[in-house]
Amino acid sequence: MKLLLNIDVPDLNEAERFYVEAFGLEPARRFGDAVLELLGAEIPLYLLRKGAATIGAGNSPRDYSRHWMPLHCDVLVDDLDAALARALAAGARQEGDIREAVWGRIVTVADPFGHGWCLLQFLGRGYDEIVP
Missing domain, CATH: 3.10.180.10 (2,3-Dihydroxybiphenyl 1,2-Dioxygenase, domain 1)
Structure with a gap:
């Protein structure tokens, strides 16, 4: 089994900046304008650009407040x-x-x-x- 970690974010560029600066991850590949692969942890981390209020799991709108x-x-x-x-x-x-x-x-x-x-x-x- 291989584990991948996907994190929804509203702004891909801001998320890239945060995860690189906060955790020392390195951008690896972009998949279009909506997905960024970051490496440097034991598993790859994928940032997925998903706008606030778009539908997430269980048909609930995404909310990026805490x-x-x-x-x-x-x-x-x-x-x-x-x-x-x-x-x-x-x-x-x-x-x-x-x-x-x-x-x-x-x-x-x-x-x-x-x-x-x-x-x-x-x-x-x-x-x-x-x-x-």
């Missing part, structure tokens, strides 16, 4: 403080304080398109710290 859904993306980083500063400088909004757990550190941010992201820094053995 929203919640039961699926989110984690970005694993070596230095959480540096990654957070980079994301904020690119236009992300921090949501809450950095939290610490036995497995590492986490902070939640929202991108300029309302999508939520968790920035994670594993400490020790990462999630394996939870297992005895």
Whole structure:
């Protein structure tokens, strides 16, 4: 199985700028004027230009204000403080304080398109710290 990540955005150029600056991804290929492939993560990320109010999943209109859904993306980083500063400088909004757990550190941010992201820094053995 191969996993691809597709993210709807209202403005492809602004989304490209954000994801390159915030997460260090690299533009790879454009598919017409509505799709951009970004590389640099373990899976390719595709930005799909979809206008606000166009029909999305379940026949609901797309709304790019901050929203919640039961699926989110984690970005694993070596230095959480540096990654957070980079994301904020690119236009992300921090949501809450950095939290610490036995497995590492986490902070939640929202991108300029309302999508939520968790920035994670594993400490020790990462999630394996939870297992005895």
